[in-house]
Amino acid sequence: MAKVIIPTPLRQFTAKQDSVTVPGTTVGEVLTALTAQYPDLRKQIFNDEGKVRSFVNVYLNDEDIRYLTKDATPAAEGDTISLVPSIAGGSALSVTAPPEEVTLSNDEILRYSRHLIIPEVGIEGQKKLKAAKVLLVGAGGLGAPLGLYLAAAGIGRIGIVDFDVVDFTNLQRQVIHSTADVGKKKLDSAAAKMQGINPHVAITKHETALTSENALEILKDYDIVVDGTDNFPTRYLVNDACVLLGKPNVYGSIFRFEGQATVFAYEGGPCYRCLYPEPPPPGLVPSCAEGGVLGILPGTIGLIQATETVKLILGIGEPLVGRLLLYDALGMRFRELKLRKNPECPVCGAHPTVTKLIDYQQFCGVPSAPPVQEAKMNEGEIDVTEVKQKMDRGDNFVLIDVREPHEYKICNIPGAKLIPLGEFPKHVGEFDPEADIVIHCRSGMRSAKACGVLRQAGFKRVRNMVGGILAWSDKVDPSVPKY
Ligand SMILES: [Zn+2]
Secondary structure, eight states: OEEEEOOGGGGGGTTTOSEEEEOOSBHHHHHHHHHHHSHHHHHHHBOTTSOBOTTEEEEETTEEGGGTTGGGOBOOTTOEEEEEEOOOOOOOSTTSSOOTTOOOOHHHHHHTHHHHTSTTTHHHHHHHHHHOEEEEEOSSTTHHHHHHHHHHHTOSEEEEEOOOBOOGGGTTTOTTSOGGGTTSBHHHHHHHHHHHHOTTSEEEEEOSOOOTTTHHHHHTTOSEEEEOOOSHHHHHHHHHHHHHHTOOEEEEEEEBTEEEEEEESSTTOOOHHHHOSSOOOTTTSOOHHHHOBOTTHHHHHHHHHHHHHHHHHHTOSOOSBSEEEEEETTTTEEEEEEOOOOTTOTTTSSSOSOOSOOOHHHHTTOOSSOOOTTSOOOTTEEOHHHHHHHHHHTOOOEEEEOSOHHHHHHOOOTTOEEOOGGGGGGGGGGSOTTSOEEEEOSSSHHHHHHHHHHHHTTOOSEEEETTHHHHHHHHTOTTSOOO
8 A cells, every 4th residue: 555646747637636545565566556547647657568768757755766676676554655746857076166256346345245144155155156157048937036046145147048039928937037128139138137137147148048058158158057947858958969079957847736856967966867868758748838837937936047047156955856856836835855866867877878968859759840820721620710710601611629628618610519638539439420520729739639539539620720719719719818
């Protein structure tokens, strides 16, 4: 008998339960009993050979079962088993001894006085902060608190990599940007706020996506890299580049009410690939855009990353190395799991197979050219204006909405039948295989999957409404709110 803690992304398969107590004397037996109770969970945890998938880690209490006796690890009454899927986060630093020429002006001494009177920081520590060069990858949810506080703390040079533009949907959490910044480059908006807080900080703007071609060149000039990205290709890219360059990677990731943080690739500690050798298949793990995120959550996780960054620079305290910190905002609980360096790790192990940067889009199974909304319709796709024409003509067709009920409440298209994607396969039998069927979701990703399900079942006249209800709002009915 053991309690299994179910993380948010997997709760859709456990009738929304956040923990389930199931019988079994080993971890393997407990997981088998769990997936017998919730069959939909099975393919999320196990592969076709019945082995635990490489993007899900299983912990007994705070220890990874890979370092115990794997499936055979005994599970006793009172033990807690955690499923930890990847979530669409010393003194070796060159700044430990600040160069002689780093000095603090009287203005700076006054500004940092509350640091200077802490013995662990003091004048020497503040000079280390001033000598430090920190790169923020992303000026979004995590980048916002990081940028504000690291600037305030007096980091000498802060680089930011971002090429995005501030959007209304960012303002709920990306507190470095204001309403007046909507439409401006995030780089400019963030830099202006940081410079406003502390004019002594030098800010370097890297207006680009981080790629395999430019990552090493950009990262090499910094002491610490802070990962504030929200996608798997960039996360693996940042990890590998940090390992190859020997730079610490301060990681954080967020989803709905839960976050993770740790420091990778620091003084022989584990890297992201030691934890997750491979990314989840595209689409299995929803991004914040699909799954949502509590606006405050990136504040909490970003500030943990900022704290670790400052500690590494000052060389004080116990860095979050070899430990994965899990935060659950709903339960208001922090938990900590041990992270070990994997000797077989493909990038930081004894015999690495990844010795230069690779194609991370391909590695993560993401199509290299993202679909463009205005592109001409492919076979099996339909434009929103054509759907409207079909409605106006009174064509006999079925419109299916595969979003979640709480999204349907925000906005919907009259006449659309709501069947959330997760339940979709169970409803296939309800439709006529000869019927003219159009499927939509928010932006067109989930509906494309639902179309695939029907086509596999032999349906011929199935089309995906390109751009989803967002495109419907843009082109057909502007009164429909976008979210
Ligand atoms: Zn590694």
